[in-house]
Amino acid sequence: MNQSSHPANIAELIVDAMRNGQKIAEIRPEYVPADAAGAYALQREILRLRDTTVGGWKVGSKSTSGGPINGALLPEDGLFASGSQVECVDYPSPILELEVAFRLNREFVPREAPYSDEEVISAIGFMAATIEVVSSRFAAWPKVEPLLALGDLLNHGALIVGDFVPYDASFPFVEPALTFTYGDEDIVPGDGANPAGDPRRLLPWLVNHHTGNGQRVTPDLVITTGSYTGMYQTKGPGQAVGEIRGLPPVSVELI
Numbered sequence: 001m002n003q004s005s006h007p008a009n010i011a012e013l014i015v016d017a018m019r020n021g022q023k024i025a026e027i028r029p030e031y032v033p034a035d036a037a038g039a040y041a042l043q044r045e046i047l048r049l050r051d052t053t054v055g056g057w058k059v060g061s062k063s064t065s066g067g068p069i070n071g072a073l074l075p076e077d078g079l080f081a082s083g084s085q086v087e088c089v090d091y092p093s094p095i096l097e098l099e100v101a102f103r104l105n106r107e108f109v110p111r112e113a114p115y116s117d118e119e120v121i122s123a124i125g126f127m128a129a130t131i132e133v134v135s136s137r138f139a140a141w142p143k144v145e146p147l148l149a150l151g152d153l154l155n156h157g158a159l160i161v162g163d164f165v166p167y168d169a170s171f172p173f174v175e176p177a178l179t180f181t182y183g184d185e186d187i188v189p190g191d192g193a194n195p196a197g198d199p200r201r202l203l204p205w206l207v208n209h210h211t212g213n214g215q216r217v218t219p220d221l222v223i224t225t226g227s228y229t230g231m232y233q234t235k236g237p238g239q240a241v242g243e244i245r246g247l248p249p250v251s252v253e254l255i
Contacts, residue, residue: 010031010042010151011042011045011046011048011049012049013031013137014042014046014137014151014152015046015049015050017137018050018137021089021090021091021092022092023092023136023137023138023139024137024138024139025139027138027140027144027145027148031148032145032147032148033147033148033150033151034147035147036070036147036150038147038151039147039148039150039151040150040151040213042151042152043072043073043150043151043153044073046073046075046151046152046153047073047075050075050077052075052076052077052078053075053076054073054074054075054076054215054221055074055075055076055077055078055079055159055221055222056074056079056101056159056221056222056223056224057071057072057073057074057206057210057221057222057223057224058071058072058074058132058153058154058156058159058223058224058225058226059071059072059202059203059205059206059223059224059225059226060154060195060196060199060202060225060226060227061195061196061202061226062195062196063195063196063197064195064196064197064198065197065201069196069202069205069206070150070154071154071202071205071206071209072150072153072154072156073153074153074156074159074222074224075153078156078157078158078159079158079159079161079222080158080159080160080161080252081160081161082160082161082162082163082248082249082250082251082252083251083252083253084160084252084253085252085253085254085255086133086158086160086252086253086254086255087254087255088234088236088237088254088255090157090158091133091135091157091158092135093135093136093233093234094133094134094135094157094234094254095133095134095135095231095232095233095234096131096132096133096134096180096182096187096229096231096232096234096240097131097132097134097226097227097228097229097230097231097232098129098130098131098178098180098188098192098227098228098229098242098244098250099129099130099131099132099224099225099226099227099228100127100128100129100130100173100176100194100199100224100225100228100244100247101127101128101129101130101159101161101164101222101223101224101225102124102125102126102127102128102167102200102203102223102225103125103126103127103128103164103219103220103221103222103223104120104123104124104125104203104207104217104219104221104223105123105124105125105126105219106123106125106219107216107217107218107219108120108123108207108210108211108216108217109211109216110211110212110214110215110216111211114208114212115204115207115208115211116204117201117204119204120203120204120207121200121203121204124167124169124200124203125166125167125219126164126165126166126167127164127165127167127168127171127247128161128162128163128164128165128222128247128248128250129162129242129243129244129247129248129249129250130159130160130161130162130222130224130250131159131160131240131242131250131251131252132156132157132158132159132160132224132227133157133158133159133160133252133254134155134156134157134231135155135156135157136149136152136155137152138152141155159222159224160250160251160252161222161250162242162247162248162249162250163248165247165248168246171246173194173198173199173200174193174194174197174198175191175192175193176192176228176244176245176246177244177245178192178228178229178242178243178244178245179241179242179243180192180229180232180240180241180242180243181240181241182232182234182238182239182240183238183239187229187232187240188229189229189230192228192229193228194225194226194227194228195226195227196225196226199225199226200225202225202226203223203225206223228244229242234254237253237254237255238253238254239251239252239253239254240252240253240254
C-alpha cells in the first residue's frame with residue numbers, strides 16, 4: 001500500500017486495522033493531520049471506506065466550562081443494542097466507559113447563523129445509558145498525537161446503547177448515582193463524574209459543528225457525551241453491566 005500523506009491512505013490503514021483487529025505499529029509524521037479540520041476529514045473518510053453511515057456522535061471535554069470540545073463520528077455499523085455480544089478480537093485491548101447519550105426531537109439543518117444553546121437544549125428529546133468500547137488503532141496509544149487520535153474517531157470502537165427514555169431536565173447529569181461492573185468487579189473509580197461537568201453543554205457545539213460541515217443533525221442520531229467512570233482496561237472476556245439511576249440498565253458481553 002502506498003502510505004503517502006494523502007488522508008485517504010492513512011484512512012485505509014485505519015480501516016484495515018479495524019477490519020483485521022490489528023494495531024498500526026508505525027506512525028509516520030505525514031500520518032498526522034495538519035489541523036482539526038484535517039482530523040475531521042479523516043473521520044469522514046474512514047466512514048466512507050467502511051461503507052457505513054453516521055449513526056451518531058461521541059462528544060466530550062476535559063473541562064467543566066470553557067475548555068475545548070472534541071467529537072467523533074460514530075459509524076452506524078458500530079452501534080449495538082444493550083445485551084449484545086462483541087468479540088474482543090475486533091477491538092484489541094478494549095477499554096470500557098459508562099456514559100449518557102441523548103437524541104434530539106427535531107432536525108437541525110445547515111444555516112448561516114449558529115444555533116443558540118437554548119435552541120439545542122430545548123430540543124433534547126430522549127436519554128439513555130451507553131457503554132463505549134474504546135480501542136485505538138495505534139499500538140503506541142495513548143502516546144499518539146492528539147490530532148491523529150481525533151482523526152481515529154477519538155479511539156472509538158463500538159457503542160452499546162441502552163433503551164431511551166423521555167428526557168428529564170431535572171436528572172442529576174453532573175454526578176448521577178451509578179454502578180458499573182465487569183464480571184464481579186466494581187469498576188467505578190471514585191464518585192463517578194463527567195469531566196465535562198453537565199454533558200448537555202456539549203450538545204450545542206456538536207449541532208453547530210455538524211451543521212457547519214453541511215450535514216443535518218437528525219432525531220435518530222445517538223449522541224454520547226463522555227465517561228462517568230474513567231477508562232477501564234479489560235483483561236479478558238466478561239460481561240459489563242452499567243446502571244445509572246433513572247435510566248434503563250445497559251450491558252455488553254465481550255467474548
